[in-house]
Amino acid sequence: TANRPRILVTRKLPEAVERRAARDYDARLSTDDTALDAAAMGDAAEGCDGVIVCAADKVGADAIDGLPDSVRIIATFSVGTDHIDLGAAKRRGIAVTNTPDVLTDATADIALLLMLAAARRAGEGERMVRAKAWGGWAPTQLLGTHMSGKTVGIVGMGRIGQSLARRARGFDMQIRYYNRTRLAPELELGAIYHDNVEDLLPHAEFLSLHCPLTPQTRHLLDARRIALLPKGAILVNTARGPVVDDRAVVAALKSGQLSAAGLDVYDGEPHVHEGYLGLENVVLLPHLGSATTETREAMGFRALDNLDGWFSTGEPADRVV
Ligand code: 8YV
Numbered sequence: 001t002a003n004r005p006r007i008l009v010t011r012k013l014p015e016a017v018e019r020r021a022a023r024d025y026d027a028r029l030s031t032d033d034t035a036l037d038a039a040a041m042g043d044a045a046e047g048c049d050g051v052i053v054c055a056a057d058k059v060g061a062d063a064i065d066g067l068p069d070s071v072r073i074i075a076t077f078s079v080g081t082d083h084i085d086l087g088a089a090k091r092r093g094i095a096v097t098n099t100p101d102v103l104t105d106a107t108a109d110i111a112l113l114l115m116l117a118a119a120r121r122a123g124e125g126e127r128m129v130r131a132k133a134w135g136g137w138a139p140t141q142l143l144g145t146h147m148s149g150k151t152v153g154i155v156g157m158g159r160i161g162q163s164l165a166r167r168a169r170g171f172d173m174q175i176r177y178y179n180r181t182r183l184a185p186e187l188e189l190g191a192i193y194h195d196n197v198e199d200l201l202p203h204a205e206f207l208s209l210h211c212p213l214t215p216q217t218r219h220l221l222d223a224r225r226i227a228l229l230p231k232g233a234i235l236v237n238t239a240r241g242p243v244v245d246d247r248a249v250v251a252a253l254k255s256g257q258l259s260a261a262g263l264d265v266y267d268g269e270p271h272v273h274e275g276y277l278g279l280e281n282v283v284l285l286p287h288l289g290s291a292t293t294e295t296r297e298a299m300g301f302r303a304l305d306n307l308d309g310w311f312s313t314g315e316p317a318d319r320v321v
Contacts, residue, residue: 005049005311010036010057017300042066052303055080061088073310075303079103081320082213082240089321096321097306101159102298103290107238108163110289111208114236114262117283120144124280145234145259148172153204155197156211156239157183164208165191176203201228213240223248232259238289241267250275253282264289
């Protein structure tokens, strides 16, 4: 099967995904998790027809311009596409696909986990037990915030925002949301729509971010907007780090304007803003949103489905460019 398309896979993927990739493609698999810089990606893709990248790979204009002419498609193993210069891909006539749907529920689970962990001070409690600093149960020890009956504000009511809304309903929370467009009434399920973020914020005792990172959403949550939240609000970010202004969030966690936060994503990750590291009232996870075996396999299969679609009909299902 000498004429199978050649693909480069930049990262180690779940075994079942790599097995299928090797079965259907002349696949150049990665043996580790090291990111390739633009020059290394170009070299590694020599002779390839397509590339599978991850959101932790920086695929800027330099990387795209450095790809050999043979590469016609970039299939990203992520729903987010902010790591790819889509304009540069378009200019070079390279198709780009992502992996929507399959990571929706896993990511909403992590948002809910962070809401609970931040509200109930789970990280602090765990650290106390591990440090052998727990002196025993006490009526006023580590008191957190009740979730039932509270309002969660959701910024970005796409697939993941809607999945979080379904979960929050199970916790008897009120739901309000901001989205560029209002959902169809049958999808809203009682959630209250705000057509701008400023109107949503004063209601959001919990605030969960589910918008993509774009020039418009960079630092969407800045000091001015944090001040619009009710005092003691809880912030959760499973979207992208730069959607919040870290300095403003750290200041609000210190002043009590935010009582707690739960973060899964960071501006400049894997670097984490130093200000968070010394604070007890922030729960820090290492970008685990989609990190279940089931979801990561489904993401890999979805990326391969897109390559299959491209090489068979020229029409991959999840084409974004
Ligand atoms: C991944 C993600 O963990 O899909 C995304 O956009 O951020 C996560 O699912 C990771 O970025 C995969 O490349």
